[in-house]
Amino acid sequence: MAEQEPVPPIDLDFAFQIHIDFKERIRIAGPMRNNVWVPAAGGTIKGPKLNGKVVAYSGADYGGEFGLDAHYMLQADDGTYIYIHNMGYLYALNNPPGTRGTPEAGAAAVQEQGSQSFEAPSSKDVPMYFRITPYFNAPVGPHDWLTRTVFVGTGERFQNPDYTLFTYYEVL
Amino acid sequence: MAEQAIPKIDLEYVFSVRIFFKERVTFMGPHGGRGFVPPSSGEIFGPRLTGTVVPYSGADYAHFQNLANGIQINTHYMLRADDGAWIYIRNIGYLHRSKDPNKPTYFRMTPYFDAPKGPHEWLSRTVILGTGERRTNPDHSLFTYYAVK
Amino acid sequence: MAEHPVPKIKLDYAFSVRIDFHERVVIDGPVRSRVYVPPSGGEIWGPRLQGKVVPYSGADYASNGLLNAHYMLQADDGAWIYIYNTGYIRRKDGKPVEVDDTKSDKEIDYYFRITPYFDAPFGPHEWLNRTVMVGTAKRYPNPDHTIFTYYAVL
Numbered sequence: 001m002a003e004q005e006p007v008p009p010i011d012l013d014f015a016f017q018i019h020i021d022f023k024e025r026i027r028i029a030g031p032m033r034n035n036v037w038v039p040a041a042g043g044t045i046k047g048p049k050l051n052g053k054v055v056a057y058s059g060a061d062y063g064g065e066f067g068l069d070a071h072y073m074l075q076a077d078d079g080t081y082i083y084i085h086n087m088g089y090l091y092a093l094n095n096p097p098g099t100r101g102t103p104e105a106g107a108a109a110v111q112e113q114g115s116q117s118f119e120a121p122s123s124k125d126v127p128m129y130f131r132i133t134p135y136f137n138a139p140v141g142p143h144d145w146l147t148r149t150v151f152v153g154t155g156e157r158f159q160n161p162d163y164t165l166f167t168y169y170e171v172l
Numbered sequence: 173m174a175e176q177a178i179p180k181i182d183l184e185y186v187f188s189v190r191i192f193f194k195e196r197v198t199f200m201g202p203h204g205g206r207g208f209v210p211p212s213s214g215e216i217f218g219p220r221l222t223g224t225v226v227p228y229s230g231a232d233y234a235h236f237q238n239l240a241n242g243i244q245i246n247t248h249y250m251l252r253a254d255d256g257a258w259i260y261i262r263n264i265g266y267l268h269r270s271k272d273p274n275k276p277t278y279f280r281m282t283p284y285f286d287a288p289k290g291p292h293e294w295l296s297r298t299v300i301l302g303t304g305e306r307r308t309n310p311d312h313s314l315f316t317y318y319a320v321k
Numbered sequence: 322m323a324e325h326p327v328p329k330i331k332l333d334y335a336f337s338v339r340i341d342f343h344e345r346v347v348i349d350g351p352v353r354s355r356v357y358v359p360p361s362g363g364e365i366w367g368p369r370l371q372g373k374v375v376p377y378s379g380a381d382y383a384s385n386g387l388l389n390a391h392y393m394l395q396a397d398d399g400a401w402i403y404i405y406n407t408g409y410i411r412r413k414d415g416k417p418v419e420v421d422d423t424k425s426d427k428e429i430d431y432y433f434r435i436t437p438y439f440d441a442p443f444g445p446h447e448w449l450n451r452t453v454m455v456g457t458a459k460r461y462p463n464p465d466h467t468i469f470t471y472y473a474v475l
Contacts, residue, residue, distance in 0.1 A: 007334050008457050008470055010434075014327050031241045032266075033204070066451065067203070087438065089451050097202040097451055131330075131453035131474045133436035135407070148386065148409050150434035152455045152474055154328050167328055171434045171455055197393075197401050199442035202450040206403050206440040208393050210378065228377035229359060233391055233403055235440075248382055248391050250346075250357050258346050260355050260382055286348050286355040286384075293351045 012169035015151065016047025018074070020054055022162045027118050034065050036118075040072050043163070049170065050143070052076040066091040068132060080143050088132030090155065092121075096129070122159040130155035134168060183301060183318035187218030189251075191225055192312045198239075207234035211249055214312075220319075221292065223259075226250040232263075242268020245281050253292055260286040267304065279304035283317065332472040335454065336367030338394075340374055342465045345420045356383050356420070360392055363466075369473070370446065372396040386411050386418060388435060400446050408435030408456070423465045433458040437471065 020043035027036050038061040043054030052075050059072025070086040091097055123130070132153045136146035153168040191214035198207045209232045214225025230249030236242065247263040265281025281302045285295035299320040304313050340363040348355040358381040363374030372395050379392030390406040412418055413430040422429055435456045439449035456471040 007337070008459065010332055010455060010457055010470075010472055012330060012332070017325055017327070019325075032237055032244060033235075064203070087436075088453050091451060129451065133453060133455070148411055148432070150408050150436060150455065152330060152436070152453065154330055156328065165325055167325075167330075169330055171457075199401055201440055201442045202447055203440050208378065208401060208403065229357065230379050230382075230391065231393075233379075248379065250380075258348050258357060260348060260357060262382075286350050286353065286382075288348045289351050296350050296352055 011172040012152065013172055014047065015049040015168045015170045016045055016051070017168070018045050018054060018166045019043050020164050020166070022120075022164070025118050025120060026116050028116070035062055035069075036064075037062060038070075038120075045074060045076075047168075050074075050076060050146075052082075055081070061086075066097045076143055078142065080138060080141060082143055082146065083137040084134050085136075086132050086134040088130070088153070088155075090130045091128060093127045093129055120157060120162070123157045125159075126157075128157065130157070132166065182321040184321055185218065186220040186300065186317050186319045187216055187222070188317065189216050189225065189315045190214055190312055191315070192310060194311070203235070205236040205239065205243075207232060207236070207243065209234065216251060216253075218317075221251075221253060221295075223251055223253040226252055226258075234267075242266060242278075255291070257288055257290060257292050259288075259292060259295060262286075263302070265302070277306060279306070279313075281315075331475040332455065333475050334367065335369040335471045335473045336365055336371070337471070338365050338374065338469045339363050340467050340469070342423070342467070345423065345465075347420050353384050356381065358383070365394060365396075367471075370394075370396060370449075372402075375401075381406070383410075396446055398445065400442055400444060402442075402446060402449065403440040404437055405439075406435050406437040409433070410458075423460060423462055426462055429460070431458075431460065433460070435469065437469075 021041045023041045025038045039057055040054050042056040045052045055073040055075050061068050061070040063069035068086055068088045074082040134151050138144050138146050150171040151168045153166050156165045191211045193209055194212040196209050210228050211225045213227045216223040232247040234243040234246055245263055245265040251259040261283050263281050263283040267279045269277050283300050283302055287293050287295040300317050301320055302315050302317045304315050306313055340360045343361040346357040359377055360374045362376040365372045375393040375395050381388055381390035383389050386409055388406055388408045394402040410433045437454050441447055441449040453474040454471050455474055456469050458467050458469045460467045
């Protein structure tokens with residue numbers, strides 16, 4: 001029988017924003033799966049819980065069709081290197097995955113596009129669902145709280161120049 | 173550029189695992205195809221490890237774009253050595269049928285292990301390569317593992 | 322860099338999962354510690370999903386307080402759903418989390434927060450494949466079980 005317990009709330013506390021610049025976007029449509037290579041060309045971190053920069057070309061998003069799977073490095077203002085592994089979902093709200101028919105149709109559509117390079121629109125032009133859950137590793141020290149705290153974030157896309165603004169909340 | 177000698181790699185047979193299956197679930201979704209194939213039982217034999225597969229301790233949660241192109245092996249489950257030690261195995265690799273009916277199925281994987289301190293801890297720091305063979309009646313797979321020297 | 326307005330995130334309660342546990346195994350390895358904690362069974366209820374946890378369909382293979390769970394759910398309509406759950410568990414008193422903690426009757430305060438990812442078939446549950454979720458979990462002893470509360474991140 002189901003537990004009749006009140007549903008515990010979750011509280012979020014704004015932690016920091018990361019602005020990431022992009023110059024290249026590559027998509028690989030393979031026979032087994034699709035994935036992207038979208039390296040971080042640079043960026044900055046600003047917020048009450050962390051300030052610093054994105055280490056240029058220290059990694060990328062290597063995710064699949066609409067799931068992010070990003071691995072790269074941050075550097076706090078005090079010089080500490082921090083590893084970030086980011087997962088989540090990004091897709092246009094008017095064309096969510098699952099309404100596009102079978103995976104074969106989806107894969108075929110990607111193959112037909114021909115070019116391996118691709119554009120990512122701005123949130124202003126294409127409303128999107130862009131939510132992420134980052135995981136971090138940091139050395140013992142002032143930032144190691146990142147290694148035992150769950151975060152949830154939202155992304156916003158911009159063009160000219162091409163950058164994404166990530167906003168991260170600590171899950172209390 | 174000067175010729176560089178290509179370093180040799182040796183493979184040393186370490187053990188075999190036979191796994192029996194009773195359930196196979198597959199479905200298609202927005203991420204592609206997903207499978208769920210749990211081990212109903214199994215045995216381990218060979219020069220470096222003997223024991224059993226812990227029944228229903230995990231599964232191959234394989235993923236695929238379409239089954240005709242093959243699957244990506246994605247397993248998590250538990251083994252038990254004869255001395256009682258618990259060992260976690262995480263296995264990734266590929267299984268696909270050749271377009272040439274005379275060529276065997278390609279079934280190759282790279283397992284990663286977590287073993288306790290003790291006689292099996294070498295599993296936690298050795299790269300191992302595996303090959304698989306599918307058998308029927310009853311439905312099972314035979315995995316042969318080689319340590320990469 | 323110009324100040325950016327901080328967009329709001331909304332959490333929408335989706336469903337709860339109770340998981341029962343009969344075994345908890347620890348592998349004390351040379352490089353890391355790993356656990357094997359399989360679900361012996363469980364139930365799902367709430368506005369967005371109802372069903373059960375498929376008994377012994379996987380486990381949490383966690384290491385050093387980082388969850389790494391892979392198992393199967395089954396909705397009331399028969400649909401199979403794969404769950405990969407990750408997140409953190411730690412004791413708020415700073416003591417290390419021990420496997421025997423779940424046998425103690427004493428109330429232990431944990432920070433236990435998770436971010437589950439799902440693979441669900443085309444159909445009424447396919448929203449799970451494209452929605453980021455965040456959850457909080459509470460452990461109970463005698464019998465050993467945990468209740469996970471999941472919110473969709475809107």
